[in-house]
Amino acid sequence: MISELQSPIGFVHTASEPSGDVVAVAARAGARRLGLRLLGALVPIAALLIAELANRAGWVTSNLLPAPSDVIRALFELGWRAVALHVATSTARVVAGYALGATSAVVVGSAVGLSRTARAILDPSFQALRAIPSLAWVPLLLLWLGIDEAPKLAMIAIGAFFPVYMGVVAGIRGVDGKLVEVARLMRLSPFALVRRVLLPAALPSVFTGLRNGLSLAWMFMVAAELIAATRGLGYLLTDGREMGRADLVLAAIVLLAILGKASDAAMASLERRSLAWRDAFEDNDSPGGAR
Amino acid sequence: MSLPLALRGLFREGAWHAAAPFAEGAHAPGAHLDGDAVLDVHVRGKRYGERTLLNDFRLRMRPGEIVALLGASGCGKSTLLRLIAGLDSAYDGHVRVRGRAQDAPSTDVGFVFQEPRLFPWCSVADNVAFGQSGTAADGVHVAALLAEVGMAGRERALPKELSGGQAQRVALARGLAGQPRVLLLDEPFSAVDAFTRMKLQEMLVRLVQRHQVAALVVTHDIDEAAWLADRVLVLDADSGRLRHDVDVPIVRPRGREGGMLAAARARIFDALRDAHAF
Numbered sequence: 001m002i003s004e005l006q007s008p009i010g011f012v013h014t015a016s017e018p019s020g021d022v023v024a025v026a027a028r029a030g031a032r033r034l035g036l037r038l039l040g041a042l043v044p045i046a047a048l049l050i051a052e053l054a055n056r057a058g059w060v061t062s063n064l065l066p067a068p069s070d071v072i073r074a075l076f077e078l079g080w081r082a083v084a085l086h087v088a089t090s091t092a093r094v095v096a097g098y099a100l101g102a103t104s105a106v107v108v109g110s111a112v113g114l115s116r117t118a119r120a121i122l123d124p125s126f127q128a129l130r131a132i133p134s135l136a137w138v139p140l141l142l143l144w145l146g147i148d149e150a151p152k153l154a155m156i157a158i159g160a161f162f163p164v165y166m167g168v169v170a171g172i173r174g175v176d177g178k179l180v181e182v183a184r185l186m187r188l189s190p191f192a193l194v195r196r197v198l199l200p201a202a203l204p205s206v207f208t209g210l211r212n213g214l215s216l217a218w219m220f221m222v223a224a225e226l227i228a229a230t231r232g233l234g235y236l237l238t239d240g241r242e243m244g245r246a247d248l249v250l251a252a253i254v255l256l257a258i259l260g261k262a263s264d265a266a267m268a269s270l271e272r273r274s275l276a277w278r279d280a281f282e283d284n285d286s287p288g289g290a291r
Numbered sequence: 292m293s294l295p296l297a298l299r300g301l302f303r304e305g306a307w308h309a310a311a312p313f314a315e316g317a318h319a320p321g322a323h324l325d326g327d328a329v330l331d332v333h334v335r336g337k338r339y340g341e342r343t344l345l346n347d348f349r350l351r352m353r354p355g356e357i358v359a360l361l362g363a364s365g366c367g368k369s370t371l372l373r374l375i376a377g378l379d380s381a382y383d384g385h386v387r388v389r390g391r392a393q394d395a396p397s398t399d400v401g402f403v404f405q406e407p408r409l410f411p412w413c414s415v416a417d418n419v420a421f422g423q424s425g426t427a428a429d430g431v432h433v434a435a436l437l438a439e440v441g442m443a444g445r446e447r448a449l450p451k452e453l454s455g456g457q458a459q460r461v462a463l464a465r466g467l468a469g470q471p472r473v474l475l476l477d478e479p480f481s482a483v484d485a486f487t488r489m490k491l492q493e494m495l496v497r498l499v500q501r502h503q504v505a506a507l508v509v510t511h512d513i514d515e516a517a518w519l520a521d522r523v524l525v526l527d528a529d530s531g532r533l534r535h536d537v538d539v540p541i542v543r544p545r546g547r548e549g550g551m552l553a554a555a556r557a558r559i560f561d562a563l564r565d566a567h568a569f
Binding site: 178179181182183184185186187188192196197200201203276277278279 | 398451
């Protein structure tokens with residue numbers, strides 16, 4: 001904002017000291033970025049304050065919309081041991097299911113992306129399977145795998161599979177033919193072509209798929225735990241509803257939000273580090289923190 | 292000395308060219324090079340749908356020679372480079388480099404494209420060493436090449452940190468990394484500004500002389516062809532045949548101005564008009 005108040009004479013003056021000017025401009029840009037980020041906190045903070053105020057003033061029924069302080073209290077009443085157990089259970093399910101789904105998606109997607117034959121054989125079937133809303137698998141998975149961990153992991157894996165699959169296939173098929181031509185001139189073996197050209201070039205799209213798949217993995221974890229579970233955040237949601245404890249439900253939602261955001265931020269940070277070579281618009285002004 | 296040889300000598304000195312607007316009718320194109328040819332191309336024809344390009348196209352080049360290839364879009368210039376590089380072997384004829392058939396890519400032929408085509412995830416040094424083995428992949432060799440193209444000390448930079456001209460310098464270094472005998476360049480300087488283009492042209496001449504490669508340059512720029520090349524080949528727009536083979540007998544280092552250069556430009560211009568390039 002200072003820059004807009006500066007007179008033309010002021011600019012001439014600062015221009016004679018380029019290094020100081022550069023530092024000042026950078027500092028101003030940094031401050032502006034921080035300011036913009038803080039603006040994003042405005043709405044949630046206001047919402048929390050209003051919810052708290054509405055509760056204290058008795059404008060809403062607090063057992064349906066509990067005050068933020070009640071939600072925090074509910075978490076403390078559960079005790080950190082119980083909270084940790086639920087969080088750890090859910091996280092472990094997401095990690096295992098996601099690893100299963102994403103790994104098989106990378107393998108199948110690579111085959112479909114790289115081989116015309118594999119594409120002809122597999123892609124139509126996978127596109128058809130993709131058209132099925134994944135939750136429709138639930139009854140079948142329960143019939144086949146019981147109500148133990150297996151159907152939960154299978155559901156999470158199915159949820160994570162398709163976004164990753166799509167990202168891998170699109171990434172490999174979208175590789176710039178001009179780069180492949182250079183690789184041909186360099187007499188790369190088919191294996192080296194995949195490892196040194198196709199996979200790195202496909203990586204941005206693969207990461208998009210991985211991030212979408214991760215958020216779907218969290219979603220399917222909740223769906224699986226809502227159906228049958230004795231612990232986990234989905235269980236906490238069901239339990240809260242059955243006991244009429246909106247504060248517990250909201251506490252579980254808050255925990256899910258934190259976990260989802262944290263895991264996506266971790267993935268985004270991995271993506272930024274892996275794709276540091278990319279000459280992309282979005283990377284130029286985000287030196288840290290997830291989008 | 293036999294008479295034809297003496298005539299040929301005259302030819303290469305350029306005594307004829309200063310006077311005659313067209314000299315190429317007097318000899319078979321490409322035939323005035325003998326046993327020291329490093330590149331020997333004879334394409335009887337390349338089918339392109341209904342058309343046949345490069346009908347009976349012959350080209351022989353010696354080490355250190357620069358030949359410019361001009362012609363209208365779609366007349367077969369880039370196709371010819373792809374044939375020579377071994378990227379396309381579906382044609383009637385042969386390409387020999389040092390007497391060996393070149394029907395697949397080999398280290399004997401380097402290629403520089405219109406765009407730098409650097410691998411964005413590889414550093415500058417890794418791009419130059421990409422796909423090379425032995426000494427060609429050696430760090431010292433790569434650093435020396437980068438120094439030759441004016442990119443010393445930028446080994447660890449990523450392509451996104453380079454300007455267009457810098458990236459094309461790296462692409463040139465990569466084209467030479469395998470110690471090729473033939474360097475193919477497909478409009479290599481058309482995407483950079485005029486000043487950078489002149490610097491890159493001068494650098495290319497230095498590199499060709501030092502590495503003694505035969506450089507075949509596709510270009511649309513008459514000034515570039517006249518300044519850069521020892522010979523300018525003009526393909527016919529309609530038939531894709533070699534229409535003219537214009538010698539540019541100007542000693543190096545060449546100035547950017549002068550009567551010889553202007554005369555060469557005029558001859559190339561006439562040849563292009565004759566080949567229906569515009």
